[in-house]
Amino acid sequence: MRAAVTAAAANIWTLPSSPRSHDAPMLENPPKIRKWLAAMGYEERVRLCTDNLVQTQVLFGEEVIILKEEGEWAFVAVPGQPSKKDARGYPGWMKKSQLSASGFQTSSPAVWITKPTAFLYHTNGEPDLEVSFLTRLPASGREKGFFRVMTPLGERLINEADADEFRHTEGRAADVIETAMMFLGLPYLWGGLSGFGFDCSGLMYSVFKANGYTLPRDARDQAKAGRDAEVNDIRPADLLFFAYEEGKGAIHHVGLALGDGRMLHSPKTGKAIEVLRLKGTVYEKELCTVRRCISEKGE
Structure with missing residues (x-):
């Protein structure tokens, strides 16, 4: 069964038991997103990741597929967020009260x-x-x-x-960068996929989507999107991927190339979306993959 999200930005939780007592504002409908964010300290934010509590977010009006229901909870797949976790879309749990089963769908115009x-x-x-x-x-x-x-x-x-x-057109590299720059200074949020906060791959997914490109939701999946590019031929709007063990381990981060050795990214809990130069940073050592997702006519 398909349903529409009635919350401005609803968390997709790993399990129905994932929310903590101080996550209660995000279980309401509508969720009190700003209250939730303001009340969380560094430790509470970091545990969203380290305790594997949140998977992603879905936006108001977005369509989900309800796969099963347990009490007040629904296990859903998000078709608009491609993931290797489930061919039907990104999976996880959300409150049924934040869904409308009326079959509302977006349409054109x-x-x-x-x-x-x-x-x-x-x-x-x-x-x-x-x-x-x-x-x-x-x-x-x-x-x-x-x-x-x-x-x-x-x-x-x-x-x-x-x-x-809304237009179904693919933007240029400059358009993608302009969109990303709009979020400079926005604090990092694990699982974030909204203007209230992004994680690293959520930011890339969103700024590309705004310009007509559909990327997978997670960084490791995004590292297979688009076309392969050389590390010594990085162009503006290329996606830069970083791996543990100085680039030899598992991919854990993604950023957007701006040119001139600079990158825009959403770094980690406790920091905000920023622009930095790669040279001399840990990211210079960890850079492992470059992907070009802009269409050739948009480069």
Whole structure:
């Protein structure tokens, strides 16, 4: 059975038992994302990874496949997030209260959010839900500077300054970089796939998706996407992959090449999305793979 996400950004948990007491704000509908983030210290954030609590996130209006149900929980696959874990889409558990089984689907024409986050408004102009970058919703028209859209919660308005019409076009390298630069300074979030916080591969997945390219969700899968490129021929918007054991072990990180030896990436818990020069860093030693995912006409 297919269903639509009714939360601005819902966590996909490893198990129904994964959420801790201080994760309660993310189990509500709508989730209190900013409250959850503000209340988590470094240790609480790091354990999202070290204790394998969160797998990924799904956005408002995104479609999931419900594979099974257990009480208040649903085990789902996310078709829009390719993964070797499941051919049907990225798998994990989420609260059933954050889903609508009405069969709501995005359709054309559609608009999507182009800012890190933006508010949806009720048709009377009152603010409703703060949603994320890349949230995509069917559009039914415009009025007085707003897009009129259909959502799993009913008709809403989006400010035209916060969104754009959805187009199936592949962007250029410069477009991908411009999109990524918009998130400089945003704190890292393990499993994050929204304008409220990204992990390393979530950022790459999202900025490429915004420019017409579908990448796998995780870095190790992304390292097989696109075309192989040489380490001595890195071009802007190439994906740079880093492995343990000075590049000989398992891939654990991905960043976006900017040119001139620089990289944009979401580093790790406790840090924020940044630009750095590879030379003289641990990343210079760990660089193991370069992939070119931009179409040849977009280079």
